[in-house]
Amino acid sequence: MASAFLSIVKKLIRKGNLKLTLANGERHMIGDGTGDLVVVRVADEEAEKLIRRDPTLKLGEMYMEGRFILEHGSIYDFLEMVKQNTTNEIFDIPMAALLISRIALQQLKSRLPVNRNKRNVAHHYDLSERLFELFLDQDWQYSCAYYDPPGISLEEAQVAKKRHIAAKLLLEPNQRVLEIGSGWGGMGMYLAEAAPGLDVTGITLSEEQLKISRERSKQRGLADRVRFELQDYRTMTGQKFDRIVSVGMFEHVGIGNFDKYFKKVHALLADDGVMVLHSIARPKPSFATNAFIEKYIFPQGYIPSIGETIPAIEKAGLLVRDVEVLPLHYAQTLRHWRERFVVNKAAAVALYDERFFRMWEFYLAGSEIGFRWDELFVMQIQISKNQFSTPDNRNYIAQNEAKLKEFEATRPPLEKVIL
Structure with missing residues (x-):
């Protein structure tokens, strides 16, 4: 042997x-x-x-x-x-057969009518909040940061990410905003404070994230304008939103559900509304998720390509207004996360055990490899229902970011959540 x-x-x-x-x-x-x-x-x-x-x-x-x-x-x-x-790389016949069988099984799972979304979300996001405190920034942003300008800190890059997305949303006073996959509440609170009178609804399937985001909103005095709900986007009805944002959630939809996802977006988005979708993406279809990630980290997740995503948007009757590729930004984010996690090894082991620490170290290291060497990237797609909802040039993004920097300079600092 x-x-x-x-x-x-x-x-x-x-x-x-x-x-x-x-x-x-x-x-x-x-x-x-x-x-x-x-x-x-x-x-x-x-x-x-x-x-x-x-x-x-x-x-x-x-x-x-x-x-x-x-x-x-x-x-x-x-x-x-x-x-x-x-x-x-060497693939023999047994290894190739194993790969094909995994692809077939994941494709089948993604199309099953059984709703396992809440269970899949809980598998990862309902872990102890103290685990995520070991490596995330103070706003608990668990998605790709935006390193513009290059060389900024993780904290600065996560603020830059929120600013970049908010600029593309074209926020105006008193709008209704929906965040699909609201995490620990950081994006929703940023948006609510960035524009006067904004009414924000954030939905999640993680009970732990819901508890923390509600408490954070309450502590910042935003509970009347930023509401977080334990809600599956697929069952939302009867509401229209001026703006929809989704950051780091589309990877969990599953390749068999892209059409349904964007049909629901169409139903929820106002006729003159704008959506920004921020998601990990790959350069071409792969049909299946890495076996380790599928089993231990993100069950039934799938990283789409731009080419797999755009047809579902168009089929739903929506318009693609802007597409931006962010290369290597997630590699830098993951490097910061992994380095912080390793430094805090003793605390992670105390929370769980050595096996769990090595599992997450492998996950963070392997994910960084994917962005540095396997050409993974982040895509931001701006979506609307009509061509007049967005400007006819991209100059507004930088202009809006400049205004948002002025807002950030006067924004009260974030405080540690007290549960």
């Missing part, structure tokens, strides 16, 4: 500097010796067999269980080395 595992590693990694210790004690130098040294030890032969047969899932699992051990360097360093060798 050791020889089979060693053989596939040598075929995969041609560039780099890897020192590998097998379960039987053999040590091998692999790669061309370039780059920083990464030292890995595999604890047992069963782990070697599992990784060999199903690396997409089992590498992460063996790292979680402490059976794939980094003795020098980090799991990010190892994954980066692998991605630098993707042209040499």
